[in-house]
Amino acid sequence: ARMGLPALALLLAAGLLHTQASPLARSFQLDYEHNCFRKDGAPFRYISGSIHYARVPRPAWRDRLLKMYMSGLSTVQVYVPWNYHETLPGVYDFTGNRDVEAFLDLTAELGLLVILRPGPYICAEWEMGGLPAWLLWKPDIILRTSDPAYLAAVDSWLHVLLPKIKPHLYHQGGNIISVQVENEYGSYYACDSGYLRHLLGSFRALLGSEVLLFTTDSTRAEELRCGTLQGLYATIDFGPGSNVTEAFGAQRRVEPKGPLVNSEYYTGWLDYWGEAHASTSAAWVARGLEDMLQLGASINMQVVSWQRAQPPGEYMFHGGTNFAYWSGADYKGQYKPVTTSYDYDAPLSEAGDPTEKLLAIRTVISKFQPLPVGPMPPATPKYAYGWVALRKYADLLDVLDVLCPSGPIQSQFPLTFEALKQVHGFVLYHTQLPWDVPDPAMLGAPPHSICDRGYVMLQKEYQGTLERDGQTTLHVTGRAGDTLDILMENMGRISFGANTSDFKGLLGNLSLNSRPLSNWLIYPLAIDTAVQQGWPHAALPKSSSEGQVGPAFYTGTFETPGIAWDTFVKFPGWSKGLLWINGFNLGRYWTCRGPQQTLFVPGSVLHAGRPNNITVLELEGAPPTPLLLFLDRPLYNRTL
Numbered sequence: 001a002r003m004g005l006p007a008l009a010l011l012l013a014a015g016l017l018h019t020q021a022s023p024l025a026r027s028f029q030l031d032y033e034h035n036c037f038r039k040d041g042a043p044f045r046y047i048s049g050s051i052h053y054a055r056v057p058r059p060a061w062r063d064r065l066l067k068m069y070m071s072g073l074s075t076v077q078v079y080v081p082w083n084y085h086e087t088l089p090g091v092y093d094f095t096g097n098r099d100v101e102a103f104l105d106l107t108a109e110l111g112l113l114v115i116l117r118p119g120p121y122i123c124a125e126w127e128m129g130g131l132p133a134w135l136l137w138k139p140d141i142i143l144r145t146s147d148p149a150y151l152a153a154v155d156s157w158l159h160v161l162l163p164k165i166k167p168h169l170y171h172q173g174g175n176i177i178s179v180q181v182e183n184e185y186g187s188y189y190a191c192d193s194g195y196l197r198h199l200l201g202s203f204r205a206l207l208g209s210e211v212l213l214f215t216t217d218s219t220r221a222e223e224l225r226c227g228t229l230q231g232l233y234a235t236i237d238f239g240p241g242s243n244v245t246e247a248f249g250a251q252r253r254v255e256p257k258g259p260l261v262n263s264e265y266y267t268g269w270l271d272y273w274g275e276a277h278a279s280t281s282a283a284w285v286a287r288g289l290e291d292m293l294q295l296g297a298s299i300n301m302q303v304v305s306w307q308r309a310q311p312p313g314e315y316m317f318h319g320g321t322n323f324a325y326w327s328g329a330d331y332k333g334q335y336k337p338v339t340t341s342y343d344y345d346a347p348l349s350e351a352g353d354p355t356e357k358l359l360a361i362r363t364v365i366s367k368f369q370p371l372p373v374g375p376m377p378p379a380t381p382k383y384a385y386g387w388v389a390l391r392k393y394a395d396l397l398d399v400l401d402v403l404c405p406s407g408p409i410q411s412q413f414p415l416t417f418e419a420l421k422q423v424h425g426f427v428l429y430h431t432q433l434p435w436d437v438p439d440p441a442m443l444g445a446p447p448h449s450i451c452d453r454g455y456v457m458l459q460k461e462y463q464g465t466l467e468r469d470g471q472t473t474l475h476v477t478g479r480a481g482d483t484l485d486i487l488m489e490n491m492g493r494i495s496f497g498a499n500t501s502d503f504k505g506l507l508g509n510l511s512l513n514s515r516p517l518s519n520w521l522i523y524p525l526a527i528d529t530a531v532q533q534g535w536p537h538a539a540l541p542k543s544s545s546e547g548q549v550g551p552a553f554y555t556g557t558f559e560t561p562g563i564a565w566d567t568f569v570k571f572p573g574w575s576k577g578l579l580w581i582n583g584f585n586l587g588r589y590w591t592c593r594g595p596q597q598t599l600f601v602p603g604s605v606l607h608a609g610r611p612n613n614i615t616v617l618e619l620e621g622a623p624p625t626p627l628l629l630f631l632d633r634p635l636y637n638r639t640l
Contacts, residue, residue, distance in 0.1 A: 028170045028177040028212055030233060032257040037298065039170075039177070045259070046177070047293070047365055048075035048115055048300040049317025052124065053103040054084050055342050056320045056352075058096060059604040061103060063380065064318050064352050065110050070376050071347070071358055072365035073317070075113040075177070077263075077300045078103070079122045081130040082157055084326070087423070089134055089153075092160060104168045108175040114168070115263075115300060117180040118161060120154050120199075121500075125270055125328045125338045127424075128493035129183075129500055136418040136501060143500050144185070146194045155202060162206035171210045178212040179203065180263070184237075186217040186227025189498040196229040216263040219250035228254050239266030240280070240288035244295065260297040265289065271339040272330070277595040277636040279345045282357040290364045301347070301361070318348035321600050324528070324585035325424035328495030329502075334469040335452065337491040339596045340587035341634070350600050350634065351566050353379035380603070383565040385630035390556035390616060392626065394542035397460050397485060399553070400428065400523055402530050402539070408521035414506035417490060420524045426489055427505050428523040433458075433482045433512070441513045443484075444473035449508030452491035455551050455619055458484055462550030465620060476512075484517070486510070487551050489619065491588075527617065532583045537613045548622040556628070557611040564606040568598040568631045573623030580615040581605050592620075597635035 029038050037044045049068050056064055068076060080100060086092055094100060107114050121144055122130035132153075135141055141149050168174035181199050196215075203213055216235050217227035219242075228234040234254045238247040248260045265288065269278040292299050301317045319342035329337040343350035347358035354376055362371065396403070409420065414429055443456065445466065454466035456474055459482050464474045466486070478484075486506070493502040509516040536542075536555055569579060569586075576590045584605045591597055606612055614628065 026171055026173070027210070030212065030258050035257060036259050036296075045296060045298045046075040046113060046115075047073055047298070047369075048077050048113075049073045049347070050077040050079075050264075050300060051318045052079055052081075052126075052320055052342075053100065054079075054081050054097070054126075054326065055322065056318070057602045057604050058099070058102075060352060060380075060602060061106055062110070063377065064348060065107060065112060067348055067352065067354060067358075067377050068317055069110050069112055070372050070374065071317075071354075071362045072369065072371045073112070075115055075300075076107055076317075077115040077117065078107075079124050079126075079130070080116065080118040080161065081122060081124070081126050081326075082120050082161075083127060083130055083132040085161070086132055086157055089132075090156075094164070101164055101168070104174070104176070108168075112175065113170070114176045115178050115180070116165065116176050117183060118158075118165065119183060120157060121185075122183050123328075123496050125322075125330075125342070125495055127326050127328050127495065128502065129328065129495040131500060133418065133423045133493060134421070136503060137421060139418065139503070141501070142190070144182075144188055144195065145190045145192045146198065151195075151198060154199075158202050158206060162203070166207055169207065169211050176211075178214055179207065181213050181215060181232055182227075184217055184223070184227060185215065186220070186223030186225065187497070188226070191226035193226075193229060196232070200229060200231050214261075214263070219247050221250070221253070224250065224254050233258060233261075235261035235263040237262060237264030237266075239264075240284045242288070244288070244291045248295065248297065260292075260295060262292060262297060262299045265292070265299050265301050270344055271341065271595055271636070272336045273339055273590050273596075274593045275336075275595065280357075282355075282360040285357060286360040286364045289361060290367070293364065293368045317346060318352065319344040319346045319350060321350055321587065323587050325490065325492065325587075327492045327587070329492045330496055331494050335491075335494070337452070338495075340589070340599060341596050341636070343634075343636075351380055351382070381563075381565045382632035383560070383563060383567055383630075384632040385558060385560060385567055388556050388558045388614065388628045388630065390554040390614065390626040390628065392546070392548070392622070393536045393553040393555045395460065395545060396428075396487065396551040396553065396617070397457065398542060399536075400525075402535060403525040403527055404428075404523040405526075408523045411520050411522055412518050413509050413516075414520055415522055416507060417488075417504035417524075420505070420522065422505075422524040424490060425527055426487055426525045428525060429486045429488065429506055429510075430521040430523065431484050431517055431519055433478045433480055433484060434517070436480050437476065437478050437512065440475035440477055442473050443476050443510065443512055445506065445510050446508040447472070449506060451488075451502070451504045451507055453489045453619075454506070455487040455489070456485070457487070457550055458482060460485070460545075460550075462620070487619070528580075528585055531580045531585075531615055534583070536615065548624060548626070550621070551617065551619050552622070554616040554618060554622060554626050556614045558614070558630075559611055560606060560608055562609055564603045564608040566603045567601045567606075568634045569601055570598050570629040570631055570635060572627065572629060574616075574618055574626075575620035575622075577616055577618040577620075582607060582613055595636050598631060600634065601630075
């Protein structure tokens with residue numbers, strides 16, 4: 001079982017009793033005698049779905065939550081990504097799309113309960129599993145353990161976050177009924193019970209003794225041994241196709257009494273770049289859900305298909321989008337970055353549209369409890385804005401003064417992103433050939449030192465790409481003094497398993513015919529800062545080469561016909577890069593590898609009745625006539 005961010009969480013509490021709740025009591029507790037939850041004294045089970053506020057634009061929160069409520073869910077399960085809020089040590093952001101308290105207030109307004117999963121590690125196919133990359137500024141730190149440096153950072157974060165959460169707890173008058181501690185810790189190699197005890201103490205000290213704290217792990221005995229702790233109620237996760245009785249038997253071995261809970265019932269599965277688009281049968285998901293509800297279990301639905309070979313992951317009732325650089329990666333024998341779309345074949349699509357799977361789930365729920373009165377809100381309106389022509393603005397190498405205004409860092413040998421304190425995006429490494437190379441020489445790197453993709457330019461001419469777990473050598477020719485530039489791209493840090501210390505950039509020396517290169521100028525690039533400030537649309541035109549190969553910026557504008565509806569952008573003939581519209585980073589496209597062929601553009605990003613500015617960073621090669629196509633539906637693979 002693999003836990004990631006998007007997932008439908010259905011918690012089914014067995015053995016429900018028909019007793020009257022006290023009208024004054026406000027509590028959410030475990031009843032070990034009758035194997036159920038009790039809410040305000042009465043037996044209770046929840047049917048829940050996962051949604052990640054960080055993957056949904058704030059203007060769409062109400063629409064998605066209302067659709068979840070109208071599906072028959074009583075509860076939503078919510079992760080809090082630490083790195084989304086503490087962007088640098090001691091620098092916090094809880095505004096705009098990051099306003100988690102506003103999101104919690106909205107869930108309460110719509111009559112939904114909340115299961116909160118604040119980590120500090122969350123997985124969720126999110127960059128580094130939600131842990132801040134700045135933790136790796138101490139290169140010997142041991143994550144998710146009792147390492148004092150790690151615990152100090154965790155404690156500092158929890159002392160900021162949990163006091164914000166406490167007023168939203170159910171017994172305090174809010175709607176949070178339970179809080180998860182860590183996340184599938186049993187799947188982590190460390191098996192550090194002292195770390196879990198430390199977290200338990202911190203959560204109790206900051207949230208009080210009344211809140212229900214729990215853990216989630218797969219049904220494997222070893223993972224339940226390492227991931228559970230006395231004082232934390234142990235729940236499990238599994239998906240369609242599992243033997244429900246056997247799966248809950250695993251929970252009973254660690255929790256002989258109490259409610260049966262599947263904290264992650266997988267309703268879909270994630271996509272990796274370069275692999276087929278994943279999908280899961282609606283009938284299969286509905287059948288497994290009904291089996292659990294008949295046992296009286298509490299369930300949280302997550303979007304993932306159940307594959308025993310897969311690690312635990314977090315999957316959604318509504319997945320959303322990995323905007324900007326927030327997508328994570330897995331490591332399964334090789335590095336596997338996650339796509340920008342976090343649709344995950346979820347009951348609510350990436351754009352928030354009800355699917356056949358949602359209707360099947362809703363039908364099952366209606367057999368066990370009344371559905372809310374009223375119609376299901378419709379799909380959000382989409383618009384095909386059509387073709388938009390772009391023009392080349394500049395090669396990346398010609399605008400380093402804008403992208404790195406503080407200038408380069410000199411170093412004898414390459415430095416990692418972490419050594420440069422660069423969290424996301426790109427770093428450019430520049431040097432010169434130290435000798436003549438009249439015959440093709442091998443430019444290469446040691447094993448596992450390209451993290452994650454390196455775009456190589458010699459005398460500003462694109463030579464090719466070096467790739468993690470792929471091609472790590474190129475043959476080049478040149479003269480002494482010729483410029484050599486490698487643009488390194490971070491494709492997302494590993495979010496699951498023992499490899500979460502995922503350093504980026506050039507982790508070793510590049511060599512030419514096995515002779516190390518030295519004397520580097522290193523440029524940490526602040527591309528997003530420049531684009532958000534209006535560049536390059538507000539800048540004077542640049543004179544760059546007319547060639548379409550290699551890293552370069554392209555710009556264009558388009559106007560909508562008086563509306564700002566959701567849309568999807570297709571990149572016909574483009575290779576790989578990123579897209580910004582009106583300064584908002586919509587994430588990575590990689591059309592030549594797929595399966596995702598379009599990027600979702602929320603209508604809230606667009607301007608109605610005035611120009612919308614488009615900026616594209618193409619990394620390998622743009623088409624001879626650079627055009628984008630705006631559609632009213634997504635394309636997930638090249639054959640669709």
